[in-house]
Amino acid sequence: MPERIVFHIDFDYFYAQCEEIRNQSLKTRPVAVCIFSDRGGDSGAIATANYIARKYGVKSGMPIKFAKARLGEIKESTFLPADFAYYSDISEKAMGVMRNYADIFEYVGKDEAYLDVTKRTEGSFERAGHLAQQLKNQIRTEVRMTCSVGVSSNKLVSKIASNFRKPDGLTVVKPEGVESFLGPLKIGDIPGIGKVTEEKFDEMGLKTIEDLRKVDIFTLNKMFGRKISAYIFNAARGLDDEPVAERQPTIQYSRIVTLKEDSKDYEFLSKSIDEICLDLHRTILKHNKMFKSVGIQFVQSDLTNKTKSRMLKNPTSSMDEMKKTALQLLQEALSDQQIAVRRLGVKVSELSDMEGQRSITNYF
Structure with a gap:
């Protein structure tokens, strides 16, 4: 039976990239896409920012006023209202490209999906790497966007890998390289581990995933309970058997x-x-x-x-x-x-x- 191969595809700064498609001049400017509140003025939060804006500390969830303060001296900085109808159209086109590459396609969100490609790659990670590059090229040609792809034998490691070389990255992690790939990464790079949990481990002197592996399951059980501790224990070792499952978006x-x-x-x-x-x-x-x-x-x-x-x-x-x-x-x-x-x-x-x-x- 061939080795399971899973892609995780994640679009880079998706909303801001969508805006760059219809206005190419934005590519050289700091761009922030905003969700304005009903209170008027600059009340609201940043939905996403391009990488130029991120260099100045602008990030998702930040109040618009704070973001404008950080970019205040840059005349060409641009703040745009979110246009979700337009972003949905772009997403639908991109997802259509992805589906053609998948044995099983799992929609996660407008800018994210999992693909099981085991059959078409016959379990070959070399073929999977080539297929992932072809997919990236086609999305760049047809949708005019970049995305980052993680390739591994399960969803968890692929998700971590897709974030490894952003933007426009491609990271292939073979089964024998999983532990060495994960080891130096921060504990917070494990999906689902938030700041509070990361701080708990930091207080214990644990910073990397390799450090986390030193904690036995009994200690984790006392800290988090059975279900969460089992997830953390397995995730630190790159273990995940959750299948890629067909799931359609809630379309409008x-x-x-x-x-x-x-x-x-x-x-x-x-x-x-x-x-x-x-x-x-x-x-x-x-x-x-x-x-x-x-x-x-x-x-x-x-x-x-x-x-x-x-x-x-x-x-x-x-x-x-x-x-x-x-x-x-x-x-x-x-x-x-x-x-x-x-x-x-x-x-x-x-x-x-x-x-x-x-x-x-x-x-x-």
Whole structure:
């Protein structure tokens, strides 16, 4: 039986890379993608930052105000509101490329996936390394993004390996090299071990995974209980038998447009709803889907976000239903709207496949 081979693929600074695709000039600037809160101004947090911004200490989860303080002297630094509909489109394209390389494909998130490639590589790590490079090349060509890939005989080691040479890395860890690869790494490099746990080990004088191996299972049991201690004990040795399992993303389809002018006038905004729904409906039919939830999204003049959604009684693929619901939500949202809208979007979710073999025209 061939040796199991698993890829873990992780996109480098995903949201910021997506922004670089549509604006190439951002590649030479510090870029931070922000999730603005409803409080206005710079209230909110950084979703992700490119590597130039990271050199100045900007990182995910940091308050926007702190990030701006760190990049304050750099004129070309750019802070952008998160555009999740656009990022989902890029992710879907990238995942489509990855699926073609996998015996078994496991979706983890917009920027992350596991691939079991045992059959197509016949258990050869040399072939796996070549296949991983081909995958990276195709993603760079078709999606115009870089990703980092970890290759090993299990999910745990592959995940650690994908983070080893970021950005744009490729790390192959053969079974006989697992312990020597993991040994010098920090204990916090093990997935699931957070700062608090790492600090506990640090107080014991344990800093590396090699140090962690010196702790017996009984001591770990006293510290963390059976389940967690078993995970830590096995992870320090690169042991993991969890299979790569097919798991589809919770998909939603959405479209968002930048308006010709900022406005909170219903008549003006409703015209854009018509166009957005028409475009979104084409996607629904293309993927042979029905939806049960409709939502609208505002990006306001101050770059804060506002959303409103409604669950329908039954799944449908009707554009009239989509448009009617979106317009109702628009009217309700505008009743107390204080700030003009800069970008307007519609999304559909709670998706299901078209029922049976009935014609799609039955749902119009």
